[in-house]
Amino acid sequence: MAVVELRDISVSYGDNRVLDSVSLTLAHGEFVAVLGPSGCGKTTLLRVVAGFAEHSGTVRIDGKACENVPPHKRNIGIVFQDYALFPHRTVAENIGFGLRLRRMPRLEVTQKVDHLLSLLQLRGLESRYPSELSGGQRQRVAIARALAVDPQVLLLDEPLSALDKKLREEMQVELRQLQQRVGITTMFVTHDQEEALALADKIVVMDKGEIRQEGPPADVYVRPRNRFVANFIGKSNIIEGNVTGVDRQDLVCSISDRYSVKIKGHGDPRAIGSKVDFLIRPERIRLRQASADAAEEGDIPGSVRHVVYLGAHQNVHIALETGQIVEAEASHERVWKPGDSVAVGWRPEDALLLADD
Amino acid sequence: MNPGVEQVFPPQGFSLRWYANLANRHGFIDAARLTLILAFVSTIVSVVVGLLAGVAITRFSFPGKDLVLTVLLSPLIVPQVVVGMAFLVTLSSLGVVTSVISLAILHCVITLPFAARVIVSALAASSRSLEEAAQSLGASPARAFLSVTVPMIRPGLVAAAIFAFVTSFENFTASQFLVWDRTTLPVELYNFVQTESDPTAAALSSLILLPVVLLVLVFNNFIGQQMFSRK
Numbered sequence: 015m016a017v018v019e020l021r022d023i024s025v026s027y028g029d030n031r032v033l034d035s036v037s038l039t040l041a042h043g044e045f046v047a048v049l050g051p052s053g054c055g056k057t058t059l060l061r062v063v064a065g066f067a068e069h070s071g072t073v074r075i076d077g078k079a080c081e082n083v084p085p086h087k088r089n090i091g092i093v094f095q096d097y098a099l100f101p102h103r104t105v106a107e108n109i110g111f112g113l114r115l116r117r118m119p120r121l122e123v124t125q126k127v128d129h130l131l132s133l134l135q136l137r138g139l140e141s142r143y144p145s146e147l148s149g150g151q152r153q154r155v156a157i158a159r160a161l162a163v164d165p166q167v168l169l170l171d172e173p174l175s176a177l178d179k180k181l182r183e184e185m186q187v188e189l190r191q192l193q194q195r196v197g198i199t200t201m202f203v204t205h206d207q208e209e210a211l212a213l214a215d216k217i218v219v220m221d222k223g224e225i226r227q228e229g230p231p232a233d234v235y236v237r238p239r240n241r242f243v244a245n246f247i248g249k250s251n252i253i254e255g256n257v258t259g260v261d262r263q264d265l266v267c268s269i270s271d272r273y274s275v276k277i278k279g280h281g282d283p284r285a286i287g288s289k290v291d292f293l294i295r296p297e298r299i300r301l302r303q304a305s306a307d308a309a310e311e312g313d314i315p316g317s318v319r320h321v322v323y324l325g326a327h328q329n330v331h332i333a334l335e336t337g338q339i340v341e342a343e344a345s346h347e348r349v350w351k352p353g354d355s356v357a358v359g360w361r362p363e364d365a366l367l368l369a370d371d
Numbered sequence: 372m373n374p375g376v377e378q379v380f381p382p383q384g385f386s387l388r389w390y391a392n393l394a395n396r397h398g399f400i401d402a403a404r405l406t407l408i409l410a411f412v413s414t415i416v417s418v419v420v421g422l423l424a425g426v427a428i429t430r431f432s433f434p435g436k437d438l439v440l441t442v443l444l445s446p447l448i449v450p451q452v453v454v455g456m457a458f459l460v461t462l463s464s465l466g467v468v469t470s471v472i473s474l475a476i477l478h479c480v481i482t483l484p485f486a487a488r489v490i491v492s493a494l495a496a497s498s499r500s501l502e503e504a505a506q507s508l509g510a511s512p513a514r515a516f517l518s519v520t521v522p523m524i525r526p527g528l529v530a531a532a533i534f535a536f537v538t539s540f541e542n543f544t545a546s547q548f549l550v551w552d553r554t555t556l557p558v559e560l561y562n563f564v565q566t567e568s569d570p571t572a573a574a575l576s577s578l579i580l581l582p583v584v585l586l587v588l589v590f591n592n593f594i595g596q597q598m599f600s601r602k
Contacts, residue, residue: 066503085506086515098504102522112508163508 015077017042017199018063018167022071025058025223032058034223035071040167040199045190047202047214051246055223056203060169063201064090076166091160091168091198095175097152099144105155106131106140112163130158133192150181157189161196168193168200174209186212207247211235219243240369244293249329251294251340252368257285264362267292270336273314276362291368298364299342301330301356308357316340318354332356389574399575402559405471409555410539413478414486417535418528420479421486426516429494440491447484454481455545462549470553477545482535489534493527494520533590537583 018040025033033055040046048056061067063075065085073080075088099108106127113123131137134154144152153173160168173189174182190213193200204210210217211231218228219242227234227243238244244252255267255275260283264276267290277292302308304315316334330342330350340358344350393399424443428436446454455477462473497520505515521528543557550558556579564572 064503064507084512085503086509086511088507089509090507092504092507094500094504096498096500098498098500100501100505100519111505115509115514159504159508 015042016040016074017044017076018201019074019077020059020063020071021074023059023062023069023073024071025055025062025067025069032223033062033069036220036223036225037071038218038225038228040201043197043199045193045200045202045213045215046218047204047210047216048218048220049204049207049210049246050220052205054220056205056220057171059220060092060171060201060203063167064088064092064169089163089165091163091165093153093156093160093168093170093173095172097144097156097173097176099152099155099159101144104141104143105136105147108144108155109158109162111159116163126162130162133161133195134158149177150185153177153185157192161198166199168198170200170202172204173202174204175206182209189213211247217247219246221246237366238293238368241291244366244368249296249341249343251296251299251338252291253294253338253340254289254291257288257290259286265290265367269314269338273312273336275312275314275360275365277365277367278362293366293368294340294360294364296329296341296343298360299340300359300361301332301342301344301350302359303348304355304357308359311359313357313359315355315357318350318352318356320352321350330356332358334358389570390578392569392571393574393578396571398554398559399556402554402556405474405553406540406556408471409474409478410536412475413482413539414532414535416479417483417486418490418532420483421490421531422528424487425490425494428491443487444484446481447488451481451542451544455548458545459548468551470549470551473549473551474546474553474555477549478539478542481542481545482538485534485538486531489527489531490524493524493531497523529590533586536586540583541579 016039018038020036020038022035022037023033024031024035036055036059038046038059048059050056058067062069063073065073065080065083065088075090080088100111103111109130110123110127113126118126127140131140134157136151136154136158139147139151139155144155147155153176156173157168170189174185177185186209202210202213214231216228217231217234219226219234221242227239234243235247238247238250241252244250253269253275255269257265258268258274259266261276264278265282265285266274266276268274277290300313302313309315314334314336316332319331319333319339321331322329328344328346328350330344332340332342334340342358350356424439427433428440458473458477462468462476467473501519501523502512502515505519506512510518541557542555543561546555547558547561554562556575560572560575560579563575
């Protein structure tokens, strides 16, 4: 059952339309990442769910319409980007804040706070003030405080952005494990695509106040529907071509006077004559030294522009003879140098047709 | 602290004679009482009104917001002689010629901008997400404000109160226009210096300075502690 149901949510600040009829559902226990560049409306969407933003359209939480329900009656847990811990209260007081507001007996508050302290590995820190904690600890306190009131939904607003890379990766794993253990429906707002891919059951990609694509991470990564999603998630080589023919199931596409490529599974004869964009991920590009064999197999010649060493692999930027510049992910089996003559190819099934934006 | 009858510098010795003289003069005692009452009343009023105005200005947008802010702060800009004159003319034409009432109104008007200025900046600097966090945990907006924001801006409130108190306590320029039946300490001091020249005036000056210095010391201590213990 849908725990959160958003229908046709629009938000405008003056003439600025921040959200444009966004609809979204979060199933019970689902971890949804709302992903997009800054200013895409993702934080506003989170504030709509929490009740902090005026909007049109309907919000339902647990099936109940929320039009006239103020934030403090929605039973929602929020972790803010700056954590928003109460600076004049200790860790234990922060976590127990919502429980005391609910007039829970003192003993039960202590027990519950204790439980959360161990769940989030905060034991021994209960009498510290937020200013005496590290970034990771503050974040765990913020999560514990949000979870204390047994909310129906947990909303996280870029909670990892203030942490350094190593800690962030640790917290990603921790957050995911915690979410699964508690089984809480979670909406996570982020601009970091790796974070979204690593954490979410479902990714919602937003741009300019609209949802551009939603689906499981693997689906969004492997089959981006449009140029925006392709560019925003992962590295992409987007190539323009003209459809010149159909070869059984495949679309034949010319990318210059001399070179044609195949795109698998789009063999619709009506497409002949139209312009298309297609995508090839850098890790799907087959890179080899220029040779007669390669030319025969239809690979496109090019020369290496520059090479970026990335530890586990290298990224090779290649200027193709057809004019495009592509990026290929290559292993260290061969050392590529700027100026090397190369041949670039890919399997028809690795070329993805993109919808127009 | 000068045993002589004339005010001279350097002092010719030390004596508490002129302090004792203060107590014998009924006018000073009465003026001191009124000055303290005015200071307390205007402090409370300006901190409360300043807090309410601060909330309105920092939390809501409404037409004429800038105008409200300007009007609120205008007694800071208008010379006090003008403020005092304006009060004199207005109040006497309304038939209010009681010093206690007219001075109380005057002092509230004069101290409010000092308090409001400090409170507005304290509120503007306080993070909105703290209140929202409290609300998401089940606190009503009023509750969230009182239990989260007010403790956060406490140093600002204390500073506002001290500014207001000191401003009222030491006010002479505007107050002198409204001393119909009763007078305040600074005005009394001025009147005294005009007619007499013994060091009672110096004794009184030091007494006026005393609470002000004490307040500033307390304030410094308080702010220092706030800054070093927990942020």
